[in-house]
Amino acid sequence: MKNSNETQDFELIRRYIVVGSRRFSNYWWAAVLFLGASGFLLTGISSYLNFDILPIIQSKNILFFPQGLVMCFYGIIGLVFSFYLVLTIFWSVGSGFNEFNKKDGIVRIFRWGFPGKNRRIDLCYPLTDIEAIRVELKEGLNPRRTIYIRLKGKRDIPLTRIGQPLTLEEIEKQAAELAKFLQVSLEY
Secondary structure (H helix, E strand, O other): OOOHHHHHHHHHHEEEEOOOOOHHHHHHHHHHHHHHHHHHHHHHHHHOOOOOOOOOOOOOOOOOHHHHHHHHHHHHHHHHHHHHHHEEEEEEEOOOEEEEEEOOOOOEEEEEEEOOOOEEEEEEHHHHHHHEEEEEOOOOOOOOOEEEEEEEEEEEOOOOOOOOOOOOOHHHHHHHHHHHOOOOEEOO
C-alpha cells in the first residue's frame, strides 16, 4: 500500500522510462549478424588455405579469387556491423526517461547518446511552455505512432521510443493520460 507521500508524488510527478537500444530485436540482430558474418569470413579464409577450418563449411569448390575474397569482405563488414550493434547496446544509446514534474514546474527529457562530449541529452522546459500533446499516427508498411509535446513557438519534441511502435490503444491511453495530467489539449 502506498503511503501519502508516494501518492502525492505520483499526483505531482510522472516519469516514463524509454528503453532505447536494449531491445530484444537488437540482441537478435547482433547475434544473427555475428554468426552469419563469421560463416562468410571462415569460408573465405578456408578457400584461401585450401582446407576446411570448420567441418560444416565446404569450401573446396570455392576459388579464393574472386569468390573467397568477396566472402572475406562480406564477413568483415558483417562483423563491423554486429560490433556496432553490440556497442550501442552496451552504451544503452537512446534510453532515458521523460519526466513531468508539477512540483518543480518542469518537463525533463533525458536520453543517453553515443560517447563524447554530447553523450547526455538533457532537455528541461517549464510546464507553462507546453501548448499541447500531439499524436502522429502513420499506418502502412512502416507504421509510426509517436507522441509529441508541442512547445510555444510550434516546436514538437518526440516522447516515444524509436523502433517497435506502441499499439493504437497504448498510444491513445498514454497521450490522453499525459494531456489530462498536464491540463493541455490533445491533437491528432
